[in-house]
Amino acid sequence: KGCPLRVVIDTNIFISGLLNLEGGAAKIINHFKDDIFELVITRDVFEEYLRAIHFFNNNIPSERSEELLEFVFEKAVKIKAANPHGLCKDTDDEKFLTAAFSGHAEYLVTKNKKDFPRDASGLRVVNVREFLGKIEKRRGL
Numbered sequence: 001k002g003c004p005l006r007v008v009i010d011t012n013i014f015i016s017g018l019l020n021l022e023g024g025a026a027k028i029i030n031h032f033k034d035d036i037f038e039l040v041i042t043r044d045v046f047e048e049y050l051r052a053i054h055f056f057n058n059n060i061p062s063e064r065s066e067e068l069l070e071f072v073f074e075k076a077v078k079i080k081a082a083n084p085h086g087l088c089k090d091t092d093d094e095k096f097l098t099a100a101f102s103g104h105a106e107y108l109v110t111k112n113k114k115d116f117p118r119d120a121s122g123l124r125v126v127n128v129r130e131f132l133g134k135i136e137k138r139r140g141l
Contacts, residue, residue, distance in 0.1 A: 005037040008100040010110035016061040024128040040103030042081040044095040080101040
């Protein structure tokens with residue numbers, strides 16, 4: 001089964017998965033919890049998760065968001081970010097790309113692919129459906 005996939009996940013995936021426990025984004029969260037892939041984060045990415053998931057006024061039950069954030073903090077591969085490349089249309093997304101490059105991630109999963117460069121040096125920017133397809137193929141499902 002080779003090396004685990006290294007993946008960066010945009011905040012919008014986590015929020016979506018926490019709000020809809022039946023959706024594809026929730027499956028991605030469960031795959032992370034089941035060690036199907038390694039989540040790569042930098043301090044900037046984790047702070048963004050905290051801000052968006054924990055402090056924003058959203059409809060996520062706080063115990064659900066707390067549990068995920070604690071799990072991410074414990075299990076994710078924490079790396080030091082290199083300097084940003086300035087490749088994103090939206091500068092807020094740059095931290096995810098930087099984390100992906102710095103952590104040698106193979107995938108960046110997001111709901112807004114258009115804000116990221118298409119395929120940047122070995123990194124694939126994919127949406128929920130595409131990423132779930134990759135995981136299923138890899139696991140031979």
